[in-house]
Amino acid sequence: MNVSFYGHVRQYHNIKSEIDANIHEVLESGQYVMGPMLKRFEKELAAYHGTKYAIGVGNGTDALWLTFMALGIGPGDECITTTNTFFATAEAIWIAGGTAVFVDSDPKTNCIDPAKIEAAITPKTRALVPVHLYGQCADMKAIRAIADKHKLLVIEDNAQAVGARGNGFRIAELSDAACTSFIIQKNLGTFGDGGAVVTNNSEVDRIVRKLRNHGSDKRSCHSYGFNSRLDDLHAGVLSAKLKHIDDGNCQRRKWAAQYNAGLAGATRFTLPTETAGYHHVYHLYVIETKEPRDRDAFLSFLNENGIDAKCHYPIAIHQQEGFPWGKQARIAGAIPNSERNAACCVSLPMFPELTEEEVDYTIAKAMEWDRRG
Ligand SMILES: Cc1ncc(COP(=O)(O)O)c(C=O)c1O
Numbered sequence: 001m002n003v004s005f006y007g008h009v010r011q012y013h014n015i016k017s018e019i020d021a022n023i024h025e026v027l028e029s030g031q032y033v034m035g036p037m038l039k040r041f042e043k044e045l046a047a048y049h050g051t052k053y054a055i056g057v058g059n060g061t062d063a064l065w066l067t068f069m070a071l072g073i074g075p076g077d078e079c080i081t082t083t084n085t086f087f088a089t090a091e092a093i094w095i096a097g098g099t100a101v102f103v104d105s106d107p108k109t110n111c112i113d114p115a116k117i118e119a120a121i122t123p124k125t126r127a128l129v130p131v132h133l134y135g136q137c138a139d140m141k142a143i144r145a146i147a148d149k150h151k152l153l154v155i156e157d158n159a160q161a162v163g164a165r166g167n168g169f170r171i172a173e174l175s176d177a178a179c180t181s182f183i184i185q186k187n188l189g190t191f192g193d194g195g196a197v198v199t200n201n202s203e204v205d206r207i208v209r210k211l212r213n214h215g216s217d218k219r220s221c222h223s224y225g226f227n228s229r230l231d232d233l234h235a236g237v238l239s240a241k242l243k244h245i246d247d248g249n250c251q252r253r254k255w256a257a258q259y260n261a262g263l264a265g266a267t268r269f270t271l272p273t274e275t276a277g278y279h280h281v282y283h284l285y286v287i288e289t290k291e292p293r294d295r296d297a298f299l300s301f302l303n304e305n306g307i308d309a310k311c312h313y314p315i316a317i318h319q320q321e322g323f324p325w326g327k328q329a330r331i332a333g334a335i336p337n338s339e340r341n342a343a344c345c346v347s348l349p350m351f352p353e354l355t356e357e358e359v360d361y362t363i364a365k366a367m368e369w370d371r372r373g
Pocket of ligand 1: 059061062131181183
């Protein structure tokens with residue numbers, strides 16, 4: 001049996017009529033950039049998050065650095081984040097001209113460990129940038145409390161957790177803005193690139209809107225800016241898919257429960273944990289080998305048996321060759337948990353359109369490897 005890592009085409013087939021109808025509507029409208037479909041999707045996205053504003057941009061990386069710029073983060077400003085994230089989190093800090101400061105992650109959630117943040121704060125610190133890694137929210141209540149105490153901005157990297165919730169808080173509720181990615185493999189993904197900022201801050205809304213459109217909010221009047229808009233065709237695809245995001249996340253949670261039950265007896269790898277009271281949306285289902293030296297062999301075993309398992313992310317940012325490429329960066333304290341996560345992680349196939357048989361087969365093969373000792 002072959003189990004693929006992504007189910008994009010299956011998802012398309014399941015909701016084809018809705019996606020096709022929206023694409024058709026855009027094509028017939030004659031307005032493909034900053035048109036009515038983008039406006040409609042921005043309204044829907046803001047309503048979904050319970051925020052006042054949503055701004056569609058070119059991709060998730062742009063969503064981050066446009067937000068940093070809108071909040072005045074630039075050269076000399078330190079932003080605290082983690083190294084076990086997709087590269088773009090740090091990249092966006094550097095594009096804005098800031099200094100990326102890396103602290104360790106929590107070994108249970110792999111999100112930023114709030115207990116490590118305060119020791120990293122200096123007079124230059126301007127912002128905290130938690131990443132809701134793998135689909136589970138970081139501890140935003142603790143992060144908000146630290147930000148309030150030290151008067152810092154908070155920007156959530158929510159590329160991986162649309163629809164997730166914490167214990168008593170929603171994404172974008174306890175921050176200045178949350179930034180998401182709509183690249184196809186995300187829980188809410190389009191057939192290409194896209195991104196958005198959701199916020200309750202009217203200045204972030206106003207400035208990001210201008211920055212994404214050549215510094216313009218009025219025809220022929222410009223200030224400094226860029227070209228980073230979410231195309232209307234993508235907005236149409238996303239508008240159709242947004243209606244199904246909660247069902248999709250619910251199905252991901254069911255597969256995660258099936259994996260958890262089937263893999264519970266494993267002795268050579270550990271399973272992901274959901275923090276009590278949180279709503280994890282399993283963008284990725286990531287297990288960790290207990291021994292770093294086992295990881296590559298485990299991954300190869302799964303791949304050789306037709307299971308397209310992957311690693312997110314096998315080389316932490318600070319361990320990438322050439323780090324930090326002439327950019328400003330500081331590692332604050334030891335970061336053994338982030339390094340361990342990078343060395344041991346294995347992502348099993350996880351998408352709503354998986355079948356029962358595919359999940360069972362993946363479990364059987366993972367347990368076969370586990371028993372080999
Ligand atoms: C945690 C994280 N941050 C940022 C990004 C950047 O998003 P994009 O690829 O849309 O630029 C991604 C995904 O690609 C991501 O996973």
